[in-house]
Amino acid sequence: MPPSMADRRLYRGSSAEERKAQRREQFIEAAIRVYGAQGYRHATVKAVCEAAGLTERYFYESFSNSEELLVASFQAVKDFLFGELEKAGAGSPGDALERTRTVLQAYYELLQGHPQSARVFLVEISGVSPAVDRALVAALEAFGELLSRTITPRTRGGAADDPLLRAGVVGGVLHIGLSWISSGYTRPIHEVVGAALRVCLVLNPGVVKPGRGGGV
Template sequence: MTAELSTRSYRGQSQEQRRAERRARLIAAAIAVYGERGYHQATVKGVCEAAGLTERYFYESFVNSEALLIDCFHVVTATVMDEVVRAGAAAAPDPMARSRAMLHAYFSALQRESRKARVFLVEIRGVSRAVDAAFDDALKAIGKEVARMTTPSGAVEDELLQAGVVGGVIAIALRWIGNGYQPPIEQAVESALKMGTVLAAAPQG
């Protein structure tokens, strides 16, 4: 009977599908709420109200608010990185052109999706060790992917260099956003590109 109830459909959706849909609604609502109010000013109740769900469904998917913040960060990161990687793949194959295309896609995404940018760059920092670990793991993965796509040999194995370049680009992005998206995006990209050339020029092997 239990197995039957767990797989029974409602309006064409299984219980698992409905749970996944509720989880996605909570993540989308949290990104909007965190982007508008900030993580520390947000409450579980506020996120649930924005999602049109009761708190019961929050705890169905998340242990606490930190777990939701980490999942929001992963969703935003994956979305931005997918856009960046696609831009790099569509660019000319030389490292400079590919780096410029990827940076332009990155800055464009931050400007276009300002609430997501706040989750990606600001709200994730300093919440807890678990959240910091998620942020650090994401930066490592981003650094490796950027190095793979923009260095002549396809990879630079210096993780410290990767961290420095990615961190430098993020610092430029934070200042650019803080300045009201000024100077124009093309200038911001060129400033960040100088960081990227450090990675492209690094000794290989």
Template sequence: MNAKSPETLAKATGRRYRGVSNEERMAERRMKLIDAGIKVFGSTGYHTATVKGLCQEAGLTERYFYESFANAEALFTACYLHITDTLRDKLQKILLKVEADDLEQATRAGLNVFFTQFKESPEAARILLVEVLTVNRQLEELSLKTLYSFVEMLETLARPLIEQGGAGVPKSQLNSTLLASGLVGSVLYMAARWALDGCRQPVADVVENAMVIFKGVGHCLMNDC
């Protein structure tokens, strides 16, 4: 009979091994696979990735891959959710620090977080903006739900300005969700173009270009367009 390793015994009994529980080790391995997935999916694309290649990037065996994920699609979904959750958390923390009545400062701070995230991780940008639309219908729908969550954040931020309306824009014709959707869409397409060019232009410059759009909408709402 083959002697079992201490780690195997710990896993079988649920005990701690070297001060780390089995659940903690599983979580660490899962995170390694997510990090590897972001790098692989975001550089060579989802459709060229293999479980073997993902495991090699993570430094883990396939046995540990299937411990956490049923297939590459499941890992891709986890990578996508990790990216969007991280971005959402960063945006929420920044916006909480900004004065509620300073819409311009809040918008600039949020845009800086958004574009900096892509600058620091072009692979994440590719997954969020391109690859998620190529996998299957379920992930397309997930990307739309995620987009709506960011629209809701922007709508909450901009609603006071939108509700003021403008001399040439009757309040009855204004729809905060539509306006927020248009603004988020413009930022996403701007980010996609910037990422396509290798994110060469400085983040500060991209933020100021995006601010032109936001300021333009704000001007139309505050004045007679």
């Protein structure tokens, strides 16, 4: 039986929505490349459209302005990054200390392996507008929660639940990454991870078992 007119409209509508969603993803991927290469403040809508291979008409179909695209790009990077970190932690067979080390190793490897995404996550999102800052604050809080869950998987409370300490730890982990990137990745990654791990121990100092000789 041929589809009804209503069915055909539904199919056409679904197809149109799928195409719109695909174009939106093209813009986000293009924005990450453009912002990562030349910076958000030096990028134009035209440059992003050219990188996406789409016209400005399609840009405004999905985004009201460049800030909205910046937030969407940041969210895409954040979702990918945090997803990879969750997988790294879940796949680590060690104790809480070793899981945290594994997560940090994955984090810095991702920053090094995806420099354009790293710039969007660490640099371009900061200080654009209050709306963009809210997206950043929410992401940093989520990062703090992820690190806290990793280093204190069973016993919560105390330092691990202190939002100020978590914010300080996240700031330290991020700034270690920024310093490493700015240096051209001159320090070996295990040294970078070791420095960040010592910062994370603020959340759970007791995770270092006697007999480690103070080392992490």
